[in-house]
Amino acid sequence: MSRYVAEAIGLLAALAPTLEQAITVAAGKAFVILDGTLLRIDRVGMGSGYDRAFYSGKHKCHGVNVQVIADPVGRLVWISPPLPGVRHDMGAARIHGIIDAVNAAGVRAVADTAYQGGGPAITVPHRRRRRDLDTGRYRPLPANQKAVNAAHARRRAPGERVNAELKNWKNLRTIRSSPSQAGQLIAAAPPHDRSYLNSTTGWERLSFKQSDSKPSVWAASAMACVAGAGLARARVHVGDMVRRQ
Numbered sequence: 001m002s003r004y005v006a007e008a009i010g011l012l013a014a015l016a017p018t019l020e021q022a023i024t025v026a027a028g029k030a031f032v033i034l035d036g037t038l039l040r041i042d043r044v045g046m047g048s049g050y051d052r053a054f055y056s057g058k059h060k061c062h063g064v065n066v067q068v069i070a071d072p073v074g075r076l077v078w079i080s081p082p083l084p085g086v087r088h089d090m091g092a093a094r095i096h097g098i099i100d101a102v103n104a105a106g107v108r109a110v111a112d113t114a115y116q117g118g119g120p121a122i123t124v125p126h127r128r129r130r131r132d133l134d135t136g137r138y139r140p141l142p143a144n145q146k147a148v149n150a151a152h153a154r155r156r157a158p159g160e161r162v163n164a165e166l167k168n169w170k171n172l173r174t175i176r177s178s179p180s181q182a183g184q185l186i187a188a189a190p191p192h193d194r195s196y197l198n199s200t201t202g203w204e205r206l207s208f209k210q211s212d213s214k215p216s217v218w219a220a221s222a223m224a225c226v227a228g229a230g231l232a233r234a235r236v237h238v239g240d241m242v243r244r245q
Contacts, residue, residue: 013187022069022078023101031108032077033070033159034098034115034122036089037166038063039082041175041182053084054179061085064175064182065092068166069109074158079166081183089114110155125149 017025026032040063044051054062064082067089071077080096093099093115102109103119110123118124126149129139141149167173169189175182 009184009188013184016187017078019078019080019097019101023105023107025077026069026071026102026107026109027105029071029077029107031072031110031155032102033072033156033162034067034093034102034109034111035070035156035159035163036065036067036092036114037163038065038085039167039172039175039182039186041085041177041179043176043178053086056085059085064179064186065089066186067093067096067098068159068162069098070159070162072155072158074161076162076166079186082179082186084179090116090118093118110152110159112156123152125152 038056038059038061040059040061041054042062044054044062051062054064056063056065063085065085065087066082067080068076069078080092080098083092083095087095089112090099099115099118099122101107103121105121107121108123109118109121111118113124113127115122116124116127126141126145129141131137132139166189171185172189175185177185
Protein backbone atom coordinates (compact mmCIF):
# COMPACT_ATOMS: atom_id res chain seq x y z
CA MET A 1 0.00 0.00 0.00
CA SER A 2 2.81 2.42 0.81
CA ARG A 3 4.17 1.98 -2.71
CA TYR A 4 0.80 2.96 -4.19
CA VAL A 5 0.68 6.02 -1.96
CA ALA A 6 4.20 7.05 -3.00
CA GLU A 7 3.39 6.61 -6.70
CA ALA A 8 0.13 8.56 -6.37
CA ILE A 9 1.92 11.42 -4.60
CA GLY A 10 4.54 11.47 -7.36
CA LEU A 11 1.80 11.55 -9.98
CA LEU A 12 -0.04 14.43 -8.35
CA ALA A 13 3.21 16.34 -7.83
CA ALA A 14 3.96 15.98 -11.54
CA LEU A 15 0.75 17.89 -12.32
CA ALA A 16 2.06 21.02 -10.58
CA PRO A 17 3.15 23.83 -12.94
CA THR A 18 6.70 25.02 -13.35
CA LEU A 19 7.79 28.56 -12.50
CA GLU A 20 7.81 29.45 -16.20
CA GLN A 21 4.19 28.33 -16.52
CA ALA A 22 3.27 30.26 -13.38
CA ILE A 23 4.87 33.45 -14.72
CA THR A 24 2.80 33.07 -17.89
CA VAL A 25 -0.33 32.91 -15.73
CA ALA A 26 0.88 35.84 -13.58
CA ALA A 27 1.46 37.99 -16.67
CA GLY A 28 -2.28 38.04 -17.23
CA LYS A 29 -2.97 39.42 -13.74
CA ALA A 30 -3.00 43.03 -12.62
CA PHE A 31 -0.40 41.99 -10.03
CA VAL A 32 0.57 38.99 -7.93
CA ILE A 33 1.46 38.57 -4.27
CA LEU A 34 4.84 37.08 -3.42
CA ASP A 35 5.30 35.75 0.08
CA GLY A 36 7.20 33.09 1.95
CA THR A 37 6.00 30.83 4.72
CA LEU A 38 7.43 28.16 7.00
CA LEU A 39 5.95 24.66 6.99
CA ARG A 40 6.88 22.82 10.17
CA ILE A 41 8.65 19.48 9.92
CA ASP A 42 9.47 17.00 12.67
CA ARG A 43 11.53 14.40 10.80
CA VAL A 44 14.91 16.11 10.76
CA GLY A 45 17.97 14.13 11.82
CA MET A 46 19.76 15.59 14.83
CA GLY A 47 23.15 13.99 14.20
CA SER A 48 26.17 16.11 13.26
CA GLY A 49 24.11 19.32 13.45
CA TYR A 50 22.07 18.43 10.35
CA ASP A 51 18.95 19.91 11.94
CA ARG A 52 20.44 23.38 12.36
CA ALA A 53 19.77 24.33 8.75
CA PHE A 54 16.07 23.60 9.26
CA TYR A 55 15.69 25.57 12.48
CA SER A 56 14.00 28.94 12.05
CA GLY A 57 15.09 31.45 14.65
CA LYS A 58 12.05 33.59 13.82
CA HIS A 59 9.49 30.83 14.43
CA LYS A 60 11.55 28.90 17.01
CA CYS A 61 10.92 25.56 15.34
CA HIS A 62 12.19 23.27 12.57
CA GLY A 63 10.63 23.71 9.17
CA VAL A 64 11.05 24.24 5.45
CA ASN A 65 10.77 27.55 3.63
CA VAL A 66 8.42 27.70 0.63
CA GLN A 67 7.75 30.68 -1.62
CA VAL A 68 4.16 31.27 -2.68
CA ILE A 69 2.80 33.30 -5.60
CA ALA A 70 -0.90 34.18 -5.37
CA ASP A 71 -3.23 36.27 -7.52
CA PRO A 72 -5.13 39.37 -6.29
CA VAL A 73 -8.23 37.41 -5.21
CA GLY A 74 -6.32 34.86 -3.16
CA ARG A 75 -5.87 31.95 -5.57
CA LEU A 76 -2.67 29.95 -5.57
CA VAL A 77 -0.61 30.36 -8.73
CA TRP A 78 2.63 28.61 -7.75
CA ILE A 79 4.38 27.12 -4.75
CA SER A 80 8.12 26.56 -4.71
CA PRO A 81 10.08 23.46 -3.76
CA PRO A 82 11.11 23.57 -0.09
CA LEU A 83 14.37 24.93 1.25
CA PRO A 84 15.73 24.60 4.81
CA GLY A 85 13.85 26.83 7.26
CA VAL A 86 16.90 28.93 8.12
CA ARG A 87 16.83 30.41 4.62
CA HIS A 88 15.67 34.04 4.40
CA ASP A 89 12.73 34.76 2.08
CA MET A 90 14.75 36.98 -0.25
CA GLY A 91 17.52 34.42 -0.54
CA ALA A 92 15.00 31.65 -1.20
CA ALA A 93 13.26 33.71 -3.90
CA ARG A 94 16.59 34.33 -5.63
CA ILE A 95 17.55 30.65 -5.48
CA HIS A 96 14.26 29.65 -7.13
CA GLY A 97 14.72 32.35 -9.79
CA ILE A 98 11.52 34.19 -8.84
CA ILE A 99 13.14 37.62 -8.59
CA ASP A 100 14.74 37.37 -12.02
CA ALA A 101 11.61 35.87 -13.57
CA VAL A 102 9.14 38.56 -12.45
CA ASN A 103 11.52 41.37 -13.40
CA ALA A 104 12.27 39.86 -16.81
CA ALA A 105 8.57 39.32 -17.55
CA GLY A 106 7.52 42.71 -16.15
CA VAL A 107 5.05 41.08 -13.76
CA ARG A 108 4.02 43.43 -10.97
CA ALA A 109 4.44 41.81 -7.58
CA VAL A 110 3.67 43.08 -4.09
CA ALA A 111 5.65 41.71 -1.17
CA ASP A 112 6.67 42.52 2.38
CA THR A 113 9.90 44.21 3.45
CA ALA A 114 11.80 40.91 3.33
CA TYR A 115 11.99 41.42 -0.46
CA GLN A 116 13.55 44.89 -0.26
CA GLY A 117 15.86 45.40 -3.22
CA GLY A 118 14.12 42.83 -5.39
CA GLY A 119 14.02 45.08 -8.44
CA PRO A 120 11.55 47.48 -10.06
CA ALA A 121 8.81 44.86 -10.51
CA ILE A 122 8.51 44.15 -6.77
CA THR A 123 6.77 46.73 -4.58
CA VAL A 124 7.42 46.67 -0.84
CA PRO A 125 6.09 48.90 1.97
CA HIS A 126 8.02 51.74 3.55
CA ARG A 127 10.41 50.55 6.22
CA ARG A 128 10.58 52.00 9.69
CA ARG A 129 12.79 55.06 9.95
CA ARG A 130 16.06 55.08 11.83
CA ARG A 131 16.11 55.25 15.62
CA ASP A 132 16.08 58.62 17.28
CA LEU A 133 19.44 58.99 19.04
CA ASP A 134 17.86 60.91 21.91
CA THR A 135 14.95 58.57 22.72
CA GLY A 136 16.27 55.29 21.28
CA ARG A 137 12.92 54.71 19.55
CA TYR A 138 12.14 54.42 15.86
CA ARG A 139 11.01 57.68 14.35
CA PRO A 140 7.34 57.49 13.31
CA LEU A 141 6.49 57.37 9.64
CA PRO A 142 4.75 60.39 8.10
CA ALA A 143 0.99 60.09 7.67
CA ASN A 144 1.21 59.65 3.89
CA GLN A 145 3.67 56.76 4.22
CA LYS A 146 1.45 55.10 6.82
CA ALA A 147 -1.47 55.36 4.40
CA VAL A 148 0.63 53.80 1.63
CA ASN A 149 1.65 50.96 3.94
CA ALA A 150 -1.97 50.33 4.93
CA ALA A 151 -3.03 50.13 1.28
CA HIS A 152 -0.08 47.85 0.56
CA ALA A 153 -1.07 45.54 3.44
CA ARG A 154 -4.60 45.25 2.04
CA ARG A 155 -3.14 44.16 -1.29
CA ARG A 156 -0.97 41.53 0.40
CA ALA A 157 -3.81 40.13 2.51
CA PRO A 158 -5.03 37.57 -0.10
CA GLY A 159 -1.52 36.13 -0.25
CA GLU A 160 -1.47 35.72 3.53
CA ARG A 161 -4.79 33.90 3.24
CA VAL A 162 -3.31 31.48 0.70
CA ASN A 163 -0.51 30.67 3.16
CA ALA A 164 -3.06 30.05 5.89
CA GLU A 165 -5.12 27.80 3.62
CA LEU A 166 -2.05 25.74 2.75
CA LYS A 167 -1.56 25.01 6.44
CA ASN A 168 -5.16 23.82 6.68
CA TRP A 169 -3.98 20.70 4.86
CA LYS A 170 -3.27 18.16 7.55
CA ASN A 171 -0.19 16.81 5.78
CA LEU A 172 1.29 20.33 5.49
CA ARG A 173 0.38 21.60 8.95
CA THR A 174 3.30 19.54 10.29
CA ILE A 175 5.23 17.55 7.69
CA ARG A 176 5.98 14.10 9.06
CA SER A 177 8.19 12.88 6.23
CA SER A 178 11.91 13.38 5.73
CA PRO A 179 13.02 16.69 4.16
CA SER A 180 14.05 14.81 1.00
CA GLN A 181 10.43 13.74 0.46
CA ALA A 182 8.80 17.01 1.51
CA GLY A 183 9.09 18.51 -1.98
CA GLN A 184 6.76 15.99 -3.61
CA LEU A 185 4.32 16.21 -0.71
CA ILE A 186 4.13 20.00 -1.01
CA ALA A 187 3.75 19.91 -4.79
CA ALA A 188 1.05 17.22 -4.60
CA ALA A 189 -1.32 19.03 -2.25
CA PRO A 190 -2.15 22.34 -4.02
CA PRO A 191 -3.46 20.86 -7.32
CA HIS A 192 -6.42 19.46 -5.42
CA ASP A 193 -7.46 22.89 -4.22
CA ARG A 194 -10.62 23.90 -6.07
CA SER A 195 -9.12 27.31 -6.88
CA TYR A 196 -5.86 26.07 -8.39
CA LEU A 197 -4.82 27.58 -11.72
CA ASN A 198 -2.89 26.08 -14.59
CA SER A 199 -3.91 27.74 -17.84
CA THR A 200 -0.71 26.91 -19.68
CA THR A 201 -1.70 23.27 -20.10
CA GLY A 202 -5.18 24.09 -21.32
CA TRP A 203 -6.87 23.50 -18.01
CA GLU A 204 -9.47 25.99 -16.89
CA ARG A 205 -10.00 27.03 -13.31
CA LEU A 206 -11.03 23.96 -11.35
CA SER A 207 -14.51 24.31 -9.85
CA PHE A 208 -14.79 21.38 -7.49
CA LYS A 209 -17.73 20.88 -5.21
CA GLN A 210 -17.17 21.62 -1.57
CA SER A 211 -17.26 17.89 -0.82
CA ASP A 212 -14.40 17.37 -3.30
CA SER A 213 -12.11 20.02 -1.85
CA LYS A 214 -10.13 17.50 0.22
CA PRO A 215 -7.29 15.53 -1.30
CA SER A 216 -8.81 12.16 -0.38
CA VAL A 217 -11.15 12.08 -3.39
CA TRP A 218 -8.47 12.59 -6.04
CA ALA A 219 -5.76 10.73 -4.16
CA ALA A 220 -8.02 7.71 -3.74
CA SER A 221 -8.90 7.76 -7.43
CA ALA A 222 -5.27 8.10 -8.46
CA MET A 223 -4.18 5.37 -6.04
CA ALA A 224 -6.90 3.03 -7.29
CA CYS A 225 -5.81 3.56 -10.88
CA VAL A 226 -2.14 3.16 -9.97
CA ALA A 227 -2.92 -0.09 -8.18
CA GLY A 228 -4.93 -1.39 -11.13
CA ALA A 229 -3.00 -0.30 -14.20
CA GLY A 230 0.23 1.50 -13.31
CA LEU A 231 1.46 5.08 -13.20
CA ALA A 232 1.13 5.91 -16.91
CA ARG A 233 -2.57 5.06 -17.03
CA ALA A 234 -3.17 6.85 -13.74
CA ARG A 235 -1.67 10.03 -15.19
CA VAL A 236 -4.10 9.88 -18.15
CA HIS A 237 -6.98 9.10 -15.81
CA VAL A 238 -6.35 12.13 -13.57
CA GLY A 239 -5.86 14.34 -16.63
CA ASP A 240 -9.25 13.23 -17.96
CA MET A 241 -10.81 14.01 -14.58
CA VAL A 242 -9.48 17.56 -14.72
CA ARG A 243 -10.68 18.18 -18.29
CA ARG A 244 -14.17 16.95 -17.46
CA GLN A 245 -14.59 19.55 -14.70
